[in-house]
Amino acid sequence: MKKLSVKEARLAGAIGAAAKVQGWVRTRRDSKGGFSFVEVNDGTCLGNLQVIAPAEIANYESEVKHLTAGCSVTVTGEIVASAGGEQAAELRAESITVHGWAEPETYPLQKKRHSLEKLREWAHLRPRTNAIGAVMRVRHRVSKSIHDFFHEDGFFYVHTPIITASDCEGAGEMFRVTTLDMANPPRDDKGAIDNAKDFFGRPAYLTVSGQLEGEIYASALGKVYTFGPTFRAENSNTSRHLAEFWMVEPEAAFFELTDNIDLAERFLKRIVNDVLADCQEDLALFQQHIDKTVLERLEGLQSGAFTRLPYTEAITLLAGSAEKFEYPVEWGTDLQAEHERWLTEKHFKGPVVLTDYPASIKPFYMFVNEPDTEGRLTVRAMDVLVPGVGEIIGGSQREHRLDMLETRMAEQGLNPADYWWYADLRRYGTVPHAGFGLGLERMVQYVTGMANIRDVIPFPRTPGSAEF
Numbered sequence: 001m002k003k004l005s006v007k008e009a010r011l012a013g014a015i016g017a018a019a020k021v022q023g024w025v026r027t028r029r030d031s032k033g034g035f036s037f038v039e040v041n042d043g044t045c046l047g048n049l050q051v052i053a054p055a056e057i058a059n060y061e062s063e064v065k066h067l068t069a070g071c072s073v074t075v076t077g078e079i080v081a082s083a084g085g086e087q088a089a090e091l092r093a094e095s096i097t098v099h100g101w102a103e104p105e106t107y108p109l110q111k112k113r114h115s116l117e118k119l120r121e122w123a124h125l126r127p128r129t130n131a132i133g134a135v136m137r138v139r140h141r142v143s144k145s146i147h148d149f150f151h152e153d154g155f156f157y158v159h160t161p162i163i164t165a166s167d168c169e170g171a172g173e174m175f176r177v178t179t180l181d182m183a184n185p186p187r188d189d190k191g192a193i194d195n196a197k198d199f200f201g202r203p204a205y206l207t208v209s210g211q212l213e214g215e216i217y218a219s220a221l222g223k224v225y226t227f228g229p230t231f232r233a234e235n236s237n238t239s240r241h242l243a244e245f246w247m248v249e250p251e252a253a254f255f256e257l258t259d260n261i262d263l264a265e266r267f268l269k270r271i272v273n274d275v276l277a278d279c280q281e282d283l284a285l286f287q288q289h290i291d292k293t294v295l296e297r298l299e300g301l302q303s304g305a306f307t308r309l310p311y312t313e314a315i316t317l318l319a320g321s322a323e324k325f326e327y328p329v330e331w332g333t334d335l336q337a338e339h340e341r342w343l344t345e346k347h348f349k350g351p352v353v354l355t356d357y358p359a360s361i362k363p364f365y366m367f368v369n370e371p372d373t374e375g376r377l378t379v380r381a382m383d384v385l386v387p388g389v390g391e392i393i394g395g396s397q398r399e400h401r402l403d404m405l406e407t408r409m410a411e412q413g414l415n416p417a418d419y420w421w422y423a424d425l426r427r428y429g430t431v432p433h434a435g436f437g438l439g440l441e442r443m444v445q446y447v448t449g450m451a452n453i454r455d456v457i458p459f460p461r462t463p464g465s466a467e468f
């Protein structure tokens with residue numbers, strides 16, 4: 001007898017097959033005709049498999065009639081055409097084995113729909129809900145799409161370190177990595193071991209970005225990308241920030257700003273294309289229950305060209321708009337969420353790539369342009385902003401001229417001795433190069449419409465949440 005997933009068993013092609021299906025009960029309903037309907041889900045798709053359990057099953061009275069949400073079962077039987085309903089096929093059971101019961105008095109995921117906020121208290125059970133299950137399947141699809149895109153485009157996947165001594169972004173705060181002697185505890189007043197030492201005698205941190213190490217490999221393999229967890233210690237409690245998030249960072253040699261923007265646009269379109277093609281059932285759930293504009297937004301991103309706009313022009317537009325912003329718009333200041341929203345949602349109504357930001361608000365590694373007509377200094381930065389999420393990608397052409405890099409590091413108070421290896425890349429065979437970072441969670445927010453970033457990562461790490 002063949003084991004079928006719920007996804008496979010629901011297809012018309014399975015009709016007639018003898019099958020074994022395993023999963024968790026969602027609901028049970030007893031019919032007057034002396035049989036029961038048991039809805040089983042195994043996470044392979046949003047929909048459940050309807051199991052018809054006739055009274056002839058040996059444990060019908062003793063077990064089947066006591067099944068409740070959350071119980072785990074193996075069902076064997078025959079796949080038959082469904083009499084009605086949305087699915088093509090259902091399973092007529094010959095045997096049902098119960099692996100684990102789920103006490104209905106205490107199991108939290110009963111029929112009643114819980115708020116997403118409430119579900120965050122049950123990080124261990126929430127993947128069994130429709131919404132979080134759908135998000136995590138889409139998150140998987142996005143991740144696969146990322147690898148497919150770069151592989152097919154000739155990029156090599158490079159694993160950059162999580163523990164590092166360098167601060168790539170220079171702006172935020174970092175987590176420090178220390179060693180603890182677990183066997184010799186002085187303990188602090190919370191009971192934690194209190195004998196931290198630097199990482200084998202040197203300061204070390206959790207990486208905020210794999211970019212600098214990515215540049216090393218781009219200077220040898222040409223086109224590379226890293227895709228892994230990154231960490232930011234800033235204490236921001238917003239719906240778009242996590243302390244631990246996943247970032248995808250391509251880096252390419254012989255690449256300039258325009259190449260970089262072209263790459264980012266093709267990349268985002270490819271991800272959206274794959275999600276639209278392969279996640280229809282899950283997208284329909286988001287469209288119905290989470291965000292009525294999801295499909296329109298995704299189809300729009302795919303079909304139109306991204307607006308490309310220098311920062312200076314964006315400032316002119318914002319300053320000239322009739323909108324009353326909370327934060328003033330001024331050349332030289334960073335854009336706030338309200339400004340990003342106005343540009344993407346009200347003015348251009350779609351993705352916007354802002355380029356050439358003031359040098360003073362961007363990190364040391366960005367390529368410095370010639371001063372503009374008013375003598376102001378900008379860098380070849382590019383931020384991709386999208387409706388609903390705001391900044392989804394941050395990137396730039398890198399400063400590949402040693403003298404300019406050293407000037408910028410001095411301006412930002414960085415110690416050149418800490419970046420000797422980074423300077424070496426400019427000393428030996430330097431080339432124009434560029435790259436960007438896409439926040440995976442913001443991408444998943446964009447394609448699902450989920451309002452809070454905590455609901456698109458299995459275990460969100462934010463100030464005050466790191467239980468398990």
Ligand code: 4AD
Pocket residue numbers: 168169208209210211232240241242243245247249250391392393394395396435436437438439440441442
């Ligand atoms: O703009 P950021 O800080 O850029 C960098 O780290 C560059 N070194 C990337 C590069 O050029 N290789 O971050 C890039 C993206 C942001 O656009 C956003 O999508 C995401 O990472 N991001 C966060 N996502 C969740 N929580 C946070 N705290 C985030 N900070 C940045």
Ligand code: MG
Pocket residue numbers: 383391393394
């Ligand atoms: Mg940024």
